[in-house]
Amino acid sequence: MSNATYNGQWAGAMAELAEQVHLEDPTLEAEEGAPEPEPVRPTSIAQAFQHFACLYIKYLQIFRKLERCYDGMVHPQKRLAVLKVLELVMQRVVELKHSLVKYSPPPPVVQQDKSFPWEYVNLDSVLVDLKLPPETLEVPVPKYFREDSEQARKVRDKIVEGYMQVKHGVTEIPLESSDGQDTSGSIPLDKAIEIIQLNERGRQGKERATLVKVLREEEKRRKAYDAAHGGAELDQDVASIEIQRALRGLVARNRASRLRDRELIFLGMRPSITENVDREAQLKNAYIMRKQEQKDNKDAYERALEDMKEVVYNDEGPDMKRELEGERTEWLADAILEEDTTGIKPAELADEGKKPRERGGKKKARERGLMPESMQEFYDDKYPEPVEEEPEADPKADKGAKKDDKGKGKGKKDEPEEEELPLLQEKRDLTSKMFETTEHYQNEWEDFNEEDNFAQKHDVELVKNEIRDGVKLQIRDEVDEMFRDQLKKLKQELGQNFAKPPKAKKIKPSKKNAKGEKIKFKKLTGDKNKEIAGLSVEETLVKLVDHGLVNSYKPRKISDLVGDFNYLGTVRQSCEPPQGEEWQPADPSMQQLRAAITEYCILPLGSQRVATAMRGDQHGDVPDSSYEPVRSILLYGPKGSGKTAMVEAIAHELGALLINISPAKVKGKFGENKKAPAILPHLICKVATDPAFSPVIVYMDDAHEYMVGKKFDKQGPGRFCKEFQNYKKSFFTRKKNGGFFTVSAKKGPQPCPPDDKNCPNGTFDARILFIGCTSQPELADPKQTKLFFDKMLYFPYPDHASRYMLWKRTIAEQLKGSPVNSVGDLSTLAHVSEGFSAGAIISCVKKTLTKRRVERLSKRPFESSEFLNPLARAAAEKQLSYQDDHKAFLKFTSEVASTLATEKKNLEIIKAGGDPNAKKKGKKK
Incomplete structure (x- = not known):
């Protein structure tokens, strides 16, 4: 596309964004002193869901446009402006997804006046109302996640490959996964x-x-x-006529077939292989050329930032220097004049035991006529920090609060609180930032004149504006240094002997929380182990490589999870079950899984800026979002459903370091003593918190072997579960007050004071994600599974529409470059393969349409029956879905992955006239 096209898309996206932020916060452009509108709350959960659904779809459209603009624009300064707003919109999309999950409409078998969090959000009815296609809900993965970190990723991969070469003699250890190829071992010669x-x-x-x-x-x-x-026998003439008739008919039918195909291609009803290949090649070449132009313009812009510093320094520096010198000269003259009028000598105050500027602060020291001792006092006088007035505490309210606290545990804690629906319009920090970006676009870029900038190079004036503050800061430091020398000489000339300023008292780390309660912190188990406590990040990585835990992965994408949209999801979720039958949740569609994986696993970890914005930083302010960041996720479903492929896709889209801690990899390693289970999580967290090696994906296949409860094998993976949970919470879990907590404190998790040096060295914005995969989730301990994994996603067997798409796409990939368009009846194949996993279908196609078979298609036409033998073989290998397996997955989804089973029981108790909380109260008493 042309530059004008991207500029038009950017303008449209910013106009839509300006409209959205005003809908979310009407007070953005309100006049000062104007009364704030009353908060608007929805009347029902359905209304809240409808509101968030419309916002989500609109922001998703804006997100897609901005991502396309950033990927295609070549103007470096425009790209930076687009990137800023793109990351803000990205954060809002993730926040809205969490809100949709929280306020999902409850099914008919649970309480209708209570929210029912459900991961698989159905938006088909909203799309119908808005007259939008299903492709609107496809969440794009920004390409800049990999492109902007390419150099750092190459350096990291080179280091890892070097360690692998030394330890294992190879440069990569692939992640073991079933990708449809025959993975059988070597066969002896006599057997062959x-x-x-x-x-x-x-x-x-x-x-x-x-x-x-x-x-x-x-x-x-x-x-x-x-x-x-x-x-x-026929006469010779009659025979020749019959032959001519048959030949002419054959030629005519072939000509008609070609004309029909040509007409269908012209109408767009059939793809042209040759034309598509040519167009794809041209599009690919144009994209490569545009990316090279983008890189050249960016390099020229970065060089200009360095070159223009000297230009701005020489042209505007003298004026800046005169202005700064005038401010400081005036300030110093006023200070000297005040001292002369008061007649108080600083030495006299020192003799009396009074220290200059000790009482009342620096501003009162000016009033007493004391000369300044450093240039810092100039900034304290000229730019004083705003002091926030704390509201006076109400003693009656404190007494009432104490009474309430005393009442807890005696019955008040057990009383269920009424759920408050969210505000539809409210002030948010994220909304204000997006509003600022829209104003910046309107003021600077909307009417920007670039008639002479066809090559889309950087604008010199904008470069000067960007570096002007930095140049002014440099000149300010030079002027301050000059005035320090003048101040020192002035004091020597006046003969004043100032008392030395008092030393700043060292502030000891606070050992109390906000309530004034004492907190005792304990080091994590790995910090007590002398073998690993003092290791550097490189030494830690060497240990992981030595144990074979660092793996390479294939360049997969999220779009490789082939499947269709669920067009009747809302209807199936809200309809009552037939009489005598139990209501069961519908299987999630592949589109829902693709969106969930992108929003939970990729967008929050894509760049360090996004991770910090979504999760907050260590001891800093947390985002104003109501959701906790996803640090661990469980993918469960039958074998061959695409779980491991999605792990590789997540790692590839992020350009992440993949650490494989599957049970087969860690069994019998790291010793059997008490400190041994903490070694593995300590090594992983040490590497994950280093920005040079992030992001990090920790992959655990057969995750149910980790979640085994209290009884576990001393050499098995179950021994690591408790320590992984401790490290995950201590390093990467955010608390409401914005601080860390350690799980090894005596009285449970406690917040870590901001100035406590003993606080675990973790960061909220560390880009790490734990991904567990299992095909037997029912074997895992439910309590441990819920405690460790923040999210759980079910990968079901594909439905008819998804199987049709899967057959079509896989066959097309195998026939790529062949003159044959397709083979077999896809609808029949989709029907016959019901109950087979996606991996079984892919394996069937790859084993049937081999390279040799594709080459011989022109000589030997393909028959659909050739797929039957591989399908039968896949069924014999237990790749076929059985009803019992499906019921086991649904049971896990209802009882562990969600609260469906519990809510069903509560509704039955309420219908019977009972109290669902009565049993809990009795236990607590």
Whole structure:
């Protein structure tokens, strides 16, 4: 696309964004002193869901446009402006997704006046109302996640490959996954000869049988012809006419077929292989050229930032220096004048035991006529820090609060609180930032004149504006240094002997929380182990590579999870079950899974700026969002459903370091003593918190072997579960007050004071994600599973529409470059393969349409029946779905991955006239 196209998309996206932020916060452009509008709350959960759904779809459209603009624009300064607003919109999309999950409409088998969090949000009815296609809900993965970190990723990969070469003799250890290829081991020579002989005898027998069959058919046709013509042969002329007729018919039919295909291609009803290949090649070349132009313009812009500093310093520096010197000269003259008028000597105050500027602060020291001792006092006088007035505490309110606290545990804690619906319009820090970006676009870029900038190079004036503050800061430091020398000389000339300023008292780390309660922190188990406590990040990485835990992965994408949209999700969720049958949740669609994986696993970890904005930084302010960041996620479903492929896709889209801690990798390693289970999580967290090696994906296959409860094998993976939980909470979990907490404190998790040096060295914005995969989730301990994994996603068997898309796409990939468009009846194949996993279908296609078979398609046409043998083999290998397996996954979804089973029981108790909280109260009493 052209530059004008991207500029138009950017303008449209910013106009839509300006409209959205005003809908969310009407007070953005309100006049000062104007009364704030009353907060608007929805009347029901359905209304709240509808509101958030419309916002989510609109922000998703804006997000897609901005991502396309940033990827295609070549103007470096425009790209920076787009990137800023793109990351803000990205954060809002993730926040709205969490709100949709929280306020999802409850199914008919639970309480209707209470929110029912459900991961698989159905927005089909909203799309119908807005007249939008299903593709609107596809969440794009920004390409700049990989492109902007390419250099750092290459350096990291080179380091990892070097360690692997030294430790294992190879440069990469691939992640073991079933990708449809035959992974059987090597066969002995005698066994291979026996198989070849057996196949050859069978082939010869089939050929003999085929030859006999052909001869019999010819004999039958000959006898039928002789009987019809009485044994008389045709005349030569008649025979030639018959041959000509048949040949002309064949030629005419072929010509008609070509004309029909050409017309269908012209109408867009059939793709043209040759034209598509040519267009794809041209599009790819144009994209590569545009990316190179983008890189060249960016390099020129970065060089200009350095070159223009000297220009601005020489042209505007003298004026800046005169202005700064005038301010400081005036301030110093006023200070000297005040001292002369008061007649108080600083030495006299020092003799009396009074320290200059100790009482009342620096501003009162000016009033007492004391000369300044440093240039810092100039900034304290000229730019005083704003002091926030604390509201006076109400003693009655404090007494009432204490009474309430005393009442807790005696019954008040057990009383269920009424759920308050969210505000539809409110002030948010994120909304204000997006509003600022829209104003910046309107003031600077909306009417920006670039008629002479066809090459989309950087604008010199904008470069000067960007570096002007930095140049002014540099000149300010030079002027301050000069005035320090003048102040020192002035004091020497006046002969004043100032008392030395008092030393700043060292502030000891506070050992109390906000309530004044004492907190005792304990080091984590790994910090007590001398073998690993003092290791550097490189030494830690070497240990992980030595144990074979760092793996490489294939360049997969989220779009590789092929599947269709659920067009009746809302209807199926809200309809009552037939009488006598139990209501069961519908399987999530592939589109819902793609969106959830992108929003939970990729967008929050894409860049360090986004991670910090979404999760906050250590001891700093947390974002004004109501959700906790996803640090761990469980993917469960049948074998071959695409779980491991999605782990590779997440790692590839992020350009992450993949650490594989599957049970087969860690069994019997790291020793058996008490400190041994903490070694593995300590090594992983040490690497993950280093920005040079982030982001980090921690992959655990067969995750149910980790979640085994209290009884576990001393050499098995279950021994690591408790320590992983401790490290995950201590390093990466955010608390409401914005501080860390340690789980090893005596009285449970406690917040870590901001100035406590003993606080665990973790960061909220560390880009790390734990991903567990299992095909047997029912074997895991439910309590540990809920405690460790923040989210759980079910990968079901594909439905008919998804199977159709899967067959079509996989066959097209195998036939790429072949003159044959497609083989077989896809609808029949989708129907026959019901109950097979996606991996089984992919494996079936790859084993059938081999390279040799594709080359021989023109000589030997393909038949759909050729897929039956691989499908039967896949069914024999337990790749076929059985009803019992499906019921087991649904049971896990209802009881562990969600609160569906509990809410069902509560509704039954309420209908019977009981109290669902009565049993809990009785236990607590």
